[in-house]
Amino acid sequence: MSGPRIGLLGRLGSGNLGNDASLEVVLDLVRRRRPDARVGVMCSGPRVVSERYAVPAVALHHSAGHGPAAWRVLVGVVVDAVRVSAWVRRQDVVIVPGMGTLESTLHERAWQMPWTLFVMALSGRLWHTRVALVGVGAGAVPEPVQRWLLVAAARMAGFRSFRDEQSREEMQRMGLRSHDPVVPDVVLALPVPERPAPPARSVGVGVMAWSGTNGERGRAAELAAAYVVEMGRVVSLLLERGFAVSLLVGDDDDVPVARRVAAIVGEDRVTLVLPTTPAELVEAVASVEVVVATRYHNVVGALRCATPVVALCYAPKHHALMAMMGVGELCHDLRGLDAGRLVDQVEDVHARRQAVRAGLVRRLEEVRPVLEEHLGAVAGRVLRAAPEVPA
Incomplete structure (x- = not known):
């Protein structure tokens, strides 16, 4: 008898390593707990996902090709609805693995991912496919159409969990009746290799193609340029x-930013590290x-390795x-960043790095069973896996 058809959906394989790390955690869970499953992925980078993870993958969005912008959007919306619904119909389960699935902190249009998620969830109801949002992030969504689509998609999902309390609270404020579980980011369950001794006084500065929020598209170029200058400082x-x-x-998308920052300070004075996989x-x-990072999952990755990080x-x-990781004092708001104060804190964290690292190791030991229990619940409720037999 063939196993269940399990689909994973999201912005995966498109270069965002945090999203791909979330995929790796959930894909590992599926393979361990439902080795009989037939897995497929609908994603932004199907070739990368197919080659890297040895699963069949199809494109998330249709490109309408030629014609006026409004026509291309309309064709894309219709074609995507048909494609996504047909794909969901072929699955027994569809999982959205982690990511900032229900937020709008970066530039997003309602007809892009919000529409896709809405069609996915509605199709799940129509075709009796179980839909699960596992450890997702959410945030305030000021645009009314986008907000309605995201809340409706979340409401129709058969299983939901959130990666922090503020995500659940934001969804409640936007109209979702939710008492869903809140668990640490699933990327904190990613396996890590043995840590070699890092070079003395080494700092990794994680830069990002940041250009403001979804509501600041008109100032995107200005904000992006200011960010590069500040990171150079x-x-x-x-x-x-x-x-x-x-x-x-x-x-x-961050690579050009890293190159511009390197050009400001002198390319021979810094080392460019351009990972292409979550493991890298x-x-x-x-x-x-010590790590100083802007992109959220660079911060998560550093915490997973118990590397002291300033966010x-x-x-x-x-x-x-x-x-949640016990280092809330190591946060600096990107807007109005004081470079001198930040570097002073990096110096202080470096001096205390062994104590900070020890605290992170202790917190990771507390987080690990919470994540294991939650992923076990996903295996049971979503994947319909048999309970694990203790060794």
Whole structure:
């Protein structure tokens, strides 16, 4: 008898290593608990996902090709609805693995991922396919159409869990009746290799293609340019203090930003580290004594490795994550960033790095059984897996 057809859906394989790390955790769960499953993925980068994870994958969105912009959007909306619904119909289960699935902290249009999620969830109801949002992030969504689509999609999902309390609270404020579980980000369950001793006074600075929120599209170029200048100032101050600086990225979109920051400070004075897989990102953040990072999952990756990290926060999710890990004081708001104060704190964290690392190791030991229990619940309720037999 053939096993269940399990689909994974999201912005996967498109260069965002945090999203791919979430996929790896859930895909590992499926393979361990339902080895008989027939797994498929609907994603942004089907070729990458298919080659890297040895699963069949199809494109998430249809490109309408030629014609006026409004026509291309209309054709894309209709074609995507048909394609997504047909794909969901072929599955027994569809899982959205982690990610900031229900937020709008970055640029997003209602007809893009919000529409896809709505069609996915509605199709799940129509075709009796179980839909699960596992450990997802959410945030305030000011655009009314986008907000309605995301809340409706979440409401129709048969299983939901959130990666922090503020995500659940935001969905409740937007109209979702939710008493769903809140668990740490699933990427904290990612396996990590043995950590070699990092070089002395090494700092990894994770930069990001940041250009404001979804509501600031008109100022995107201005905000992006200001971010590059400010990160150049931060790196210059770190170099003046005698730190060896590596510039890190967590998404393909971040690479040009890293190169621009390197050009500001002198390319021969910094090391560019451009990981292309979650494993390479983990290795990068484990190979320095302190991390300073903007992109959310660069912060998560550093915490997973118990590398002391100072977070440059563009959304409440950073504060929630850092507080959960016991290092809430190591947060700096990206807007109005004081480079001098930030570097002073990096110096202080570096001096206390062994104590900070020990605290992170203890917290990870507390987090691990919580995540294991939750993933076990996903296996039972969503995958319909048999209970694990203790060794």
